[in-house]
């Protein structure tokens with residue numbers, strides 16, 4: 578008899594009327610009118626060459642062949658150049674950042690090692706780390722004192738001799754907190770001094786006002802996770818990668834999953850996405866930053882509600898509702914009826930998930946205005 582494994586995992590609440598999370602996601606997915614503010618995806622791209630590159634690849638029937646297993650060299654070079662990590666770094670292209678996160682935790686952690694993560698955070702990483710290491714220490718960071726982020730001091734306080742991996746999500750899903758250059762340098766020193774690895778998940782990097790890479794300061798101790806799902810708007814194509822020094826990438830090569838390579842059409846789109854980036858990135862950043870303001874104006878009208886990190890450096894933010902007495906899940910369900918998909922906090926936090934609703938706002942501004950209106954209606958309808 579086989580029974581489900583008991584790894585750390587997100588407490589996914591299933592909205593009323595659905596039997597499984599999959600059934601729920603299928604429902605939101607198949608409704609073309611649904612406004613997608615629940616997955617930090619990006620719906621702001623227009624015809625800028627990305628879709629065209631993928632269509633061209635399909636027309637040529639590229640998909641009949643397997644691609645080079647680690648990714649097209651052109652794409653690998655483009656990502657390294659995008660990060661400014663051209664000297665002394667290598668990259669593997671994978672099916673999203675997710676596959677890279679799995680490979681890194683699998684490769685780095687031995688059965689006695691532990692991992693430090695943050696709560697709130699992106700809980701699938703805790704799950705992966707708990708599969709391969711001894712345990713995960715998820716440090717509570719939902720407070721002003723630490724700036725709503727895992728700080729170098731908090732890591733020092735929480736690490737022990739078996740700590741091997743520290744997960745830095747930067748900017749942080751769900752709060753949008755981000756690191757300064759000094760903090761990143763401090764993390765780099767910490768990693769070097771203690772011979773540990775920093776798993777630097779930079780999935781939301783391009784939404785940030787300012788961003789720094791651990792890999793620039795502690796190259797031997799950094800694994801950088803790259804994604805095409807957010808700024809590039811390609812979540813459904815499932816493409817990303819991991820960057821590290823040759824020793825690290827060589828070690829990852831020994832445990833690959835997708836031995837036959839990553840989706841060819843996605844790779845063609847990804848190449849076009851990086852090549853065209855400077856034509857569209859300012860527009861997308863300006864729109865998301867403007868959209869944040871609309872949400873803030875609505876939240877400010879609600880007594881007891883607040884946005885812990887504002888402005889957010891990601892394309893998402895948390896709205897804390899605890900003092901209003903309104904449950905985030907109830908708001909999420911109310912909004913779903915209005916065809917707005919958002920996420921209650923339990924998806925990204927075990928300790929604080931009952932406090933906040935997470936919303937992403939890389940959607941057209943008219944949709945954010947509609948959200949703001951419906952959010953205020955929800956508060957009125959649900960207040961105790």
Ligand SMILES: Cc1ncc(COP(=O)(O)O)c(C=O)c1O
Pocket residue numbers: 616617672673674675676699746750778780803804805806812815816817
């Ligand atoms: C912090 C973080 N890392 C990774 C991912 C997943 O990235 P990908 O779609 O590239 O697998 C997400 C998705 O929301 C995320 O929030």
